[in-house]
Amino acid sequence: MTTELELSVKLHALRQKMASLNLDAMLLTFLPDVRWLTRFSGSNGTVLLSRENAWLFTDFRYQEQVKIEVENAEPVITSDGYVAEMKSGKFPLGTRVGFQADKLAYATVEKLRTELPDVEFVPVSQFCEEFVAVKDSDELDKMRRAVAITDKVFEKILDVISPKVTEREVAAEISYWNKRFGAEKDSFDPIVASGPRGAFPHARATDNRIQNNSLVVIDMGCVVEGYCSDQTRTVAVGKIDDEARKVYNLVLEAHWLGIRSAKAGMTGRELDAIPREFLTARGYGEAFGHSLGHAVGLQVHELPTIGRKGEMKIPVGAVITIEPGIYLPGKFGVRIEDMALITENGAEPLPKATKELIEL
Amino acid sequence: MTTELELSVKLHALRQKMASLNLDAMLLTFLPDVRWLTRFSGSNGTVLLSRENAWLFTDFRYQEQVKIEVENAEPVITSDGYVAEMKSGKFPLGTRVGFQADKLAYATVEKLRTELPDVEFVPVSQFCEEFVAVKDSDELDKMRRAVAITDKVFEKILDVISPKVTEREVAAEISYWNKRFGAEKDSFDPIVASGPRGAFPHARATDNRIQNNSLVVIDMGCVVEGYCSDQTRTVAVGKIDDEARKVYNLVLEAHWLGIRSAKAGMTGRELDAIPREFLTARGYGEAFGHSLGHAVGLQVHELPTIGRKGEMKIPVGAVITIEPGIYLPGKFGVRIEDMALITENGAEPLPKATKELIEL
Numbered sequence: 055m056t057t058e059l060e061l062s063v064k065l066h067a068l069r070q071k072m073a074s075l076n077l078d079a080m081l082l083t084f085l086p087d088v089r090w091l092t093r094f095s096g097s098n099g100t101v102l103l104s105r106e107n108a109w110l111f112t113d114f115r116y117q118e119q120v121k122i123e124v125e126n127a128e129p130v131i132t133s134d135g136y137v138a139e140m141k142s143g144k145f146p147l148g149t150r151v152g153f154q155a156d157k158l159a160y161a162t163v164e165k166l167r168t169e170l171p172d173v174e175f176v177p178v179s180q181f182c183e184e185f186v187a188v189k190d191s192d193e194l195d196k197m198r199r200a201v202a203i204t205d206k207v208f209e210k211i212l213d214v215i216s217p218k219v220t221e222r223e224v225a226a227e228i229s230y231w232n233k234r235f236g237a238e239k240d241s242f243d244p245i246v247a248s249g250p251r252g253a254f255p256h257a258r259a260t261d262n263r264i265q266n267n268s269l270v271v272i273d274m275g276c277v278v279e280g281y282c283s284d285q286t287r288t289v290a291v292g293k294i295d296d297e298a299r300k301v302y303n304l305v306l307e308a309h310w311l312g313i314r315s316a317k318a319g320m321t322g323r324e325l326d327a328i329p330r331e332f333l334t335a336r337g338y339g340e341a342f343g344h345s346l347g348h349a350v351g352l353q354v355h356e357l358p359t360i361g362r363k364g365e366m367k368i369p370v371g372a373v374i375t376i377e378p379g380i381y382l383p384g385k386f387g388v389r390i391e392d393m394a395l396i397t398e399n400g401a402e403p404l405p406k407a408t409k410e411l412i413e414l
Numbered sequence: 415m416t417t418e419l420e421l422s423v424k425l426h427a428l429r430q431k432m433a434s435l436n437l438d439a440m441l442l443t444f445l446p447d448v449r450w451l452t453r454f455s456g457s458n459g460t461v462l463l464s465r466e467n468a469w470l471f472t473d474f475r476y477q478e479q480v481k482i483e484v485e486n487a488e489p490v491i492t493s494d495g496y497v498a499e500m501k502s503g504k505f506p507l508g509t510r511v512g513f514q515a516d517k518l519a520y521a522t523v524e525k526l527r528t529e530l531p532d533v534e535f536v537p538v539s540q541f542c543e544e545f546v547a548v549k550d551s552d553e554l555d556k557m558r559r560a561v562a563i564t565d566k567v568f569e570k571i572l573d574v575i576s577p578k579v580t581e582r583e584v585a586a587e588i589s590y591w592n593k594r595f596g597a598e599k600d601s602f603d604p605i606v607a608s609g610p611r612g613a614f615p616h617a618r619a620t621d622n623r624i625q626n627n628s629l630v631v632i633d634m635g636c637v638v639e640g641y642c643s644d645q646t647r648t649v650a651v652g653k654i655d656d657e658a659r660k661v662y663n664l665v666l667e668a669h670w671l672g673i674r675s676a677k678a679g680m681t682g683r684e685l686d687a688i689p690r691e692f693l694t695a696r697g698y699g700e701a702f703g704h705s706l707g708h709a710v711g712l713q714v715h716e717l718p719t720i721g722r723k724g725e726m727k728i729p730v731g732a733v734i735t736i737e738p739g740i741y742l743p744g745k746f747g748v749r750i751e752d753m754a755l756i757t758e759n760g761a762e763p764l765p766k767a768t769k770e771l772i773e774l
Contacts, residue, residue, distance in 0.1 A: 114703065115616055160523045161515040161539050179521050226593035233586035243599050256475055258598065343474065
């Protein structure tokens with residue numbers, strides 16, 4: 055792993071962007087971006103990046119942690135917050151300072167402008183996104199570990215799923231095994247949606263028992279050193295009818311079509327359109343009511359969006375989900391989702407779990 | 415339960431505040447506030463509250479859910495977002511419209527001002543906090559259920575804690591039993607910090623085994639219908655020395671002092687000072703390096719803050735934590751935390767779990 059080099063690449067990329075925007079400094083206040091740049095995992099952290107220096111402001115709770123974690127910036131412990139520190143004059147700002155306009159609260163910007171009247175604060179949206187989208191080897195290693203845990207957890211819960219247990223019990227097992235296999239936590243609340251509830255793409259796990267002779271949608275993920283996994287399988291419990299089998303196979307075909315079609319340089323919209331047209335041609339366009347996918351990283355949903363509004367190009371090194379679905383109200387739902395790494399040659403699915411129909 | 419009446423009280427309180435600020439309408443974009451007012455639990459929701467009407471804007475994913483959940487507002491399903499809907503002219507706004515300046519991103523405010531140039535958008539900070547702090551009977555019922563689950567989970571994990579298991583295994587059990595006992599999820603990642611790691615107030619659970627002849631700090635909570643619990647116990651595993659026992663008893667005394675001292679109308683700062691002075695007089699002031707507590711509700715940390723910066727008064731109906739601690743680097747930590755309801759007569763702790771030292 056070329057970790058230090060890779061970290062300095064991040065710093066270099068941000069400084070180049072600062073120069074192109076004619077900024078003397080940039081304020082990173084969005085925690086996932088702060089973590090991405092510095093590895094700092096605390097709940098309070100702000101980076102002030104100048105042309106020459108980088109400081110990370112946090113509070114006394116993280117006094118020990120910053121010594122172990124932080125790279126790419128000099129940690130500063132403060133009890134009065136970063137605005138007061140910026141006002142102190144100890145950190146040369148220059149005159150044009152950018153801030154994350156799509157993340158930072160309006161009132162904080164007003165405070166910055168009031169407290170530092172000689173500085174021009176410049177709104178910048180999507181400052182880090184294009185760089186965050188490209189995973190380095192260290193980040194990929196963490197994501198592969200998260201995916202490997204998710205594969206193991208999926209195997210575990212196949213032993214649990216039956217009409218004897220509730221959706222919530224399966225969700226409890228997922229959360230349990232995530233931690234037992236070494237994840238920090240769930241990357242989102244597991245979705246366990248059986249029978250007609252599978253037709254709600256964002257169904258939460260309920261106290262309903264897993265329905266016999268039907269499908270169950272299981273969408274889950276975990277976090278390893280901050281990095282997320284996100285994976286969906288749909289499995290059959292008991293005997294399912296021909297329609298369910300047909301829909302399963304169509305979604306699987308659409309999924310593989312998405313994997314095969316994904317190429318660096320496409321926009322999310324272009325990729326989304328391919329499985330969507332396939333399902334539409336077979337009469338299931340309306341039943342596929344969400345985006346094909348999204349990028350994943352320190353956040354479970356990142357840019358680029360792989361959907362109708364996805365204008366950002368998918369770069370080499372992005373990790374995206376391919377997750378087509380068909381939802382038939384009152385009947386059932388099917389969704390099949392893998393995370394895939396975009397390489398020079400296409401998309402490489404990261405999970406090992408089979409995508410063929412599992413019948414329990 | 416006088417649910418409908420109580421919900422309309424919320425609406426009335428916000429409209430009174432709008433009138434006092436001379437606002438024709440108010441935009442609520444902060445999801446916990448949206449949920450607090452309307453009960454809507456989705457991940458995308460914005461309320462536009464005028465003097466006469468209230469609309470909740472969300473997307474097609476929640477088409478069915480809004481019919482079941484939403485009160486106090488008329489749901490509007492939109493694919494273009496709430497700014498476009500506000501622009502459409504279908505929702506009479508008036509001329510002065512407030513927004514949550516301490517929550518809403520700067521870029522969104524810029525967009526609102528560009529798209530709706532005839533409207534004066536007025537920044538308002540802490541618009542809902544004073545009302546959110548006062549829990550109604552329905553909210554209290556949900557919080558009591560969350561606390562009852564936490565009590566049950568604590569009993570369960572007492573059977574698990576031993577030098578044979580790791581901190582992470584205990585954390586996995588907490589997450590598991592939270593769901594098994596009916597919670598939606600953890601209200602935060604459980605803290606399980608054994609031996610010297612207990613001296614880090616925000617330690618995460620690690621793969622270290624629970625240390626014998628030492629203390630372990632367990633801080634955990636769950637979510638029931640959106641409402642959080644938050645509770646800490648410190649238990650002894652094996653034999654502990656006199657210093658550990660002495661520190662435990664001091665923290666317990668400080669905790670009860672906090673409970674007995676809490677009165678409606680005090681500021682968080684005033685309440686924080688009482689156990690702090692007690693511990694300082696006994697030589698442990700420096701070792702109590704965080705706030706005494708915080709309010710709890712739809713968020714695990716709400717206002718009023720019970721700490722040195724807590725200027726807000728604690729109202730009747732608030733639910734706050736009282737969680738003094740002593741942290742001795744290299745040795746161990748002790749924290750004891752209950753949630754307590756502030757009534758006319760003082761503070762009523764909600765959990766039932768004993769606070770006397772448990773020795774396993």
